[in-house]
Amino acid sequence: MSFPYSTEKQVALTAVRRACALTSSVFNKLVRNETLTKDDKSPVTVGDYSAQAVVNTVLSRAFPADPIVGEEDANELRQKSGEALKHRIVELANEALTADLGIGEMAEWGLGPGQERTPEELMDAIDHGSDPGGPLGRRWTLDPIDGTKGFLRGEQYAVCLALMVDGEVVLGVIGCPNLPVNNAEPDGQKGCIFVAVKGQGAEQTALSGANPTPLTIPAVTPGTLNFLESVEAAHSDLEFNNRVSELLNITRAPKRMDSQAKYCCLARGDGSVYLRMPTRAGYKEKIWDHAPGFVLVRECGGIITDSRGQPLDFGLGRTLGENYGVIAAGKDVHADVLAAVQKAQAEEKEKSKA
Numbered sequence: 090m091s092f093p094y095s096t097e098k099q100v101a102l103t104a105v106r107r108a109c110a111l112t113s114s115v116f117n118k119l120v121r122n123e124t125l126t127k128d129d130k131s132p133v134t135v136g137d138y139s140a141q142a143v144v145n146t147v148l149s150r151a152f153p154a155d156p157i158v159g160e161e162d163a164n165e166l167r168q169k170s171g172e173a174l175k176h177r178i179v180e181l182a183n184e185a186l187t188a189d190l191g192i193g194e195m196a197e198w199g200l201g202p203g204q205e206r207t208p209e210e211l212m213d214a215i216d217h218g219s220d221p222g223g224p225l226g227r228r229w230t231l232d233p234i235d236g237t238k239g240f241l242r243g244e245q246y247a248v249c250l251a252l253m254v255d256g257e258v259v260l261g262v263i264g265c266p267n268l269p270v271n272n273a274e275p276d277g278q279k280g281c282i283f284v285a286v287k288g289q290g291a292e293q294t295a296l297s298g299a300n301p302t303p304l305t306i307p308a309v310t311p312g313t314l315n316f317l318e319s320v321e322a323a324h325s326d327l328e329f330n331n332r333v334s335e336l337l338n339i340t341r342a343p344k345r346m347d348s349q350a351k352y353c354c355l356a357r358g359d360g361s362v363y364l365r366m367p368t369r370a371g372y373k374e375k376i377w378d379h380a381p382g383f384v385l386v387r388e389c390g391g392i393i394t395d396s397r398g399q400p401l402d403f404g405l406g407r408t409l410g411e412n413y414g415v416i417a418a419g420k421d422v423h424a425d426v427l428a429a430v431q432k433a434q435a436e437e438k439e440k441s442k443a
């Protein structure tokens with residue numbers, strides 16, 4: 090008997106593994122003119138574009154009817170960039186797609202020797218991520234490089250893919266090429282992939298290997314609580330985290346890292362609370378920045394809500410809509426963090442009145 094979503098899990102793992110191999114090799118060869126600045130001033134590299142082309146190609150071959158909500162689109166590439174940049178993206182994507190088939194990989198997913206795509210097919214594959222999202226039906230959401238700033242610094246980033254059915258996240262895969270396989274050995278082997286399927290639990294595997302390890306968020310011993318938070322001060326309100334930390338009498342320093350690697354670290358107990366509050370009114374979190382992390386945390390026994398304790402709603406479109414902030418933690422910790430967040434918010438409100 091096969092479990093629900095077993096084919097989807099295999100396809101998603103394959104696509105994310107191939108994209109991780111691509112981004113790792115791109116990092117070592119990245120040159121200055123291979124990064125563009127998007128209209129929102131955030132960076133995007135040949136790695137982001139080619140990883141989206143690879144994952145979308147695999148998904149649209151394996152599941153032709155499924156729409157994809159992907160972070161990137163090829164507009165700027167088609168309009169602003171020169172032929173050299175486009176050529177590089179095509180070369181990288183084709184290298185990743187045509188590598189020899191590994192265990193569990195199928196040629197009918199568009200993979201293996203001889204499966205090169207034309208530049209136009211790959212630009213179209215990138216644009217296949219333009220679905221607007223919504224409450225009904227099946228759809229994937231993809232962040233080809235989450236934490237592009239971490240990627241550019243040679244630090245943490247993640248390739249993030251999730252499947253949603255009727256607005257509910259049922260499968261999440263997060264590939265972290267720079268994350269140590271074992272937190273206790275920071276200089277040891279790096280590169281891991283995390284997968285969670287709704288109702289079936291979660292596991293971690295080394296990117297290079299087999300033998301998945303099941304994951305559960307460990308219970309927190311008093312006095313050992315610590316936060317997981319962004320590196321970039323523009324991405325989340327680190328001052329606010331500091332105040333919440335004081336209210337909870339936390340003495341351990343926060344663990345700062347880019348991307349959904351934070352959810353992975355929470356899932357295996359490298360940190361105890363992921364708190365992310367917006368730095369400016371009006372910022373709406375994107376579904377691809379949280380969907381795989383959401384199902385991972387839930388399947389590891391954790392709780393994830395917004396700052397008002399409301400569930401995250403993935404069925405509203407490309408963003409989390411009215412959700413404000415994100416709190417993810419083990420089930421023995423979440424209620425205390427939520428209370429402290431609300432107290433810190435009340436203090437801020439008082440201060441702004443004074």
Ligand SMILES: Nc1ncnc2c1ncn2[C@@H]1O[C@H](COP(=O)(O)O)[C@@H](O)[C@H]1OP(=O)(O)O
Pocket residue numbers: 131160232234235236237238318319320321323324325346347348349368372378
């Ligand atoms: N102004 C912003 N506020 C919040 N998140 C942002 C902002 N600009 C970019 N991001 C996204 O925040 C996430 C990174 O958060 P963190 O700093 O915690 O890793 C990324 O998804 C990043 O996009 P991207 O996927 O392009 O890197």
Ligand SMILES: [Mg+2]
Pocket residue numbers: 131132133160237
């Ligand atoms: Mg980006």
Ligand SMILES: [Mg+2]
Pocket residue numbers: 137160232233234235236237
């Ligand atoms: Mg991204």
Ligand SMILES: [Mg+2]
Pocket residue numbers: 232234235236377378
């Ligand atoms: Mg992102």
